[in-house]
Amino acid sequence: MIYPNITESRMVFDLNGIWDFCLMEEGEVYAGEKREGFTFCPMPVPSAFNEIYHGRDFADHVGNMLYTRTVLVTEEMLNGRLFLRFASVTHQAQVWLNGVCLGSHKGGFLPFAFEITQAVRVGKNDLAVVVNNIVDHTTLPAGRLVRQTFPGLKEEVHNLPNFDFYNYSGIMRPVCLYTTPDTFLEDISVQGKMDGSFFWKIQVSGMGSLKIRILSPEGGEVYVSENLSVGESGCLWGEGRLEHVRLWDTKHPWLYQIEAVLVDGNGKRDCCRESFGFREVHIRDCRLYLNGEPVYLKGFGKHEDSPVRGRGFDLVYAVKDIALLKWIGANSFRTSHYPYSEEMLQLCDREGILLIDEAPAVGLHTAFTATGMLGGKAENTWATLKTAKHHRQVLQEMVERDKNHPSVILWSVANEPASEEEGAREYFAPLVELVKELDPQKRPVTIVTYEGSSPESCKVAELCDVLMLNRYRGWYDTEGNLKGAAALLKDELERFHLRCPDKPIMLGEYGADTIAGFHDSNARLFSEEYQAEFLKVYGEVFDTLPYVTGEHVWNFADFATAENIRRVDGNKKGVFTRDRKPKMAAHFLRKRWNGYKKG
Numbered sequence: 001m002i003y004p005n006i007t008e009s010r011m012v013f014d015l016n017g018i019w020d021f022c023l024m025e026e027g028e029v030y031a032g033e034k035r036e037g038f039t040f041c042p043m044p045v046p047s048a049f050n051e052i053y054h055g056r057d058f059a060d061h062v063g064n065m066l067y068t069r070t071v072l073v074t075e076e077m078l079n080g081r082l083f084l085r086f087a088s089v090t091h092q093a094q095v096w097l098n099g100v101c102l103g104s105h106k107g108g109f110l111p112f113a114f115e116i117t118q119a120v121r122v123g124k125n126d127l128a129v130v131v132n133n134i135v136d137h138t139t140l141p142a143g144r145l146v147r148q149t150f151p152g153l154k155e156e157v158h159n160l161p162n163f164d165f166y167n168y169s170g171i172m173r174p175v176c177l178y179t180t181p182d183t184f185l186e187d188i189s190v191q192g193k194m195d196g197s198f199f200w201k202i203q204v205s206g207m208g209s210l211k212i213r214i215l216s217p218e219g220g221e222v223y224v225s226e227n228l229s230v231g232e233s234g235c236l237w238g239e240g241r242l243e244h245v246r247l248w249d250t251k252h253p254w255l256y257q258i259e260a261v262l263v264d265g266n267g268k269r270d271c272c273r274e275s276f277g278f279r280e281v282h283i284r285d286c287r288l289y290l291n292g293e294p295v296y297l298k299g300f301g302k303h304e305d306s307p308v309r310g311r312g313f314d315l316v317y318a319v320k321d322i323a324l325l326k327w328i329g330a331n332s333f334r335t336s337h338y339p340y341s342e343e344m345l346q347l348c349d350r351e352g353i354l355l356i357d358e359a360p361a362v363g364l365h366t367a368f369t370a371t372g373m374l375g376g377k378a379e380n381t382w383a384t385l386k387t388a389k390h391h392r393q394v395l396q397e398m399v400e401r402d403k404n405h406p407s408v409i410l411w412s413v414a415n416e417p418a419s420e421e422e423g424a425r426e427y428f429a430p431l432v433e434l435v436k437e438l439d440p441q442k443r444p445v446t447i448v449t450y451e452g453s454s455p456e457s458c459k460v461a462e463l464c465d466v467l468m469l470n471r472y473r474g475w476y477d478t479e480g481n482l483k484g485a486a487a488l489l490k491d492e493l494e495r496f497h498l499r500c501p502d503k504p505i506m507l508g509e510y511g512a513d514t515i516a517g518f519h520d521s522n523a524r525l526f527s528e529e530y531q532a533e534f535l536k537v538y539g540e541v542f543d544t545l546p547y548v549t550g551e552h553v554w555n556f557a558d559f560a561t562a563e564n565i566r567r568v569d570g571n572k573k574g575v576f577t578r579d580r581k582p583k584m585a586a587h588f589l590r591k592r593w594n595g596y597k598k599g
Helices: 315-328 342-351 389-404 423-438 483-501 528-543 584-593
Strands: 013-014 015-022 041-045 064-073 079-087 094-099 100-106 112-115 123-132 141-149 156-161 175-180 184-192 199-205 208-215 221-224 229-232 234-240 256-265 269-276 281-284 286-290 296-301 331-335 352-360 408-415 445-449 465-469 505-509 548-554
Touching: 041 064, 079 094, 100 112, 184 256, 199 208, 199 256, 208 234, 229 234, 234 389, 286 548, 296 505, 315 342, 315 584, 331 548, 342 352, 389 408, 389 423, 389 528, 408 423, 423 445, 483 505, 483 528, 528 548, 528 584
Parallel strands: 296 331, 296 548, 331 352, 352 408, 408 445, 445 465, 465 505, 505 548
Antiparallel strands: 013 175, 015 041, 015 064, 064 123, 079 112, 079 175, 094 100, 094 123, 141 156, 184 199, 199 234, 208 221, 208 229, 208 256, 256 269, 281 286
């Protein structure tokens, strides 16, 4: 899916702003009718709905909600084809236009679009979106729907996520209309390699003549193809080679552009451009290599999370976070635990930040509960969950959306699944194969595992190109005993290396909850001193093991979670506060990472 940019042949119309909003009762059905006399409140789009208004019943609403607005369409907008695009709606959306259902989409972190050329009219149009926020055994992320009764009270419905972050929902990312000619470019895939060779594939709706240009980082033409004929298949591919290309890397993120111009039989043109980089990612000798040079990943697990907006798109926080990553000396992060906004990936391309792009497959463990960790009922996860088909869908959508980004160097299929249980390999093997099949660049693939999936019990290690482990020795066990925690950590890493001697290992998560401003001369739990010492001890272990190829601290910044006695106003493992103020640990990491290069 091509990102909606204004070009010589395309117009884009922003539908962000204030929409009308209401919560829907359980069992209430919307069928496109006018909601006369119904009480709506203003709701900003994009944003999560949860923190806009007061009241626990509002913030913790379970089920459907309705967004509506009027959309003005002009005659000029209907000269070709018109599309309605949502960058993400969490977790399910049903879209209505002028009382007619356009369709639905499942999955809260990836874009979808509908052609509305025939459904709209010139003038005012009524747009409505029914949003459902329930997570259960069929969704990604996964959760549970629970009904409870208390003496003298009516039944309560609670949605309990299997994951440790707040279930923010709503129309979370930008909404727009965009136009195309009748014959138009549907998709562009492009790859640039170290030797200057490049490969492209274009998908077209219709037939016509196609011309390809490659533009330098300054915008000058460095390659132009002949006119190429697009046949009935609608698909065309080709290759070329440039001399003296400038490679994309963390210090010099040079971005080229591929420009595709399609001309139909009537002489109408469609023009689109995609940015890309000349770079290659390889694994050998238990190390990750970028352009033939070993790269050590320094950075974080993150969240799209900020006060009031929740997980709603916020370009200000996106730019601020990139600035803080550079300040602290990080070169990478994981999009935990879902694909981030397209705009964030574009920023990372531009700024040279390396990404582990993760599917929204978190909570795939029947024993996990919201912030209660392993407090649920351990069952046969892979027989209980019904996510396999949806998992394939989101992986396909993620790779299709993000395949051209040079910043994406690794795909993560899931975070902390029940990878120690029988059935895990059978569940994940076809998914890993799917990602490798879909990705034109054949980037490495991983599955991020948790402490219960040991070197002896893990069923998916051999499926992974990189072993990515989340470990909290010194926090969820061995509390306060950092010397013992380090010994346990090193021993486990050595055992994983014995099992998979050719695979690099990295820590995908490690950290300690820390209350900003709480200090203790003995570095007790929850103090800023303990967090800094925790990270120091882990770093000392990494430095002794040559096959460790990266360290991602959990977390970049404090973030919201479901309520639980383990969490005081959210997860406090951030090295920055939720409003991005540094704790002591941030200054420690800045000293460790700036100029750090593992031998």
